[in-house]
Amino acid sequence: MNSDKKILIIEDDELMVKILKFILNKEGYQLSVIKDGLSAVEQIHSINPDMVITDLLLPYKSGLEVIRFVKENFEKIPIIVLSALGEEEHSVSEVFKLGADDFIAKPFNPNELVLRVKRLLNH
Structure with missing residues (x-):
């Protein structure tokens, strides 16, 4: 298991x-949830995650700022961006330029999310 x-x-x-917790708990992953970009940047070191899944539109600091911070300080942590295409003026290419490992458009297929998480965590 992935515990x-x-x-x-x-x-x-x-x-x-709730959706993400349901999908990923079923797979046995340990989850931490932070609701804004600033807290994420402040707490990531103490959480020490194996992966980050982030939205782009976040309070206090954007998902793009979070990606930049994580890649500058913890470059080995894979990042999956989950975002509704069109709600963000930054293109998918910007997300990848900053170092994100994957982009999944909302709404997404739960099985696809699980496969992409496993692929990034198991290589």
């Missing part, structure tokens, strides 16, 4: 957090 793998979810939408 030794920790995933930090950075998402301010309660329903999305």
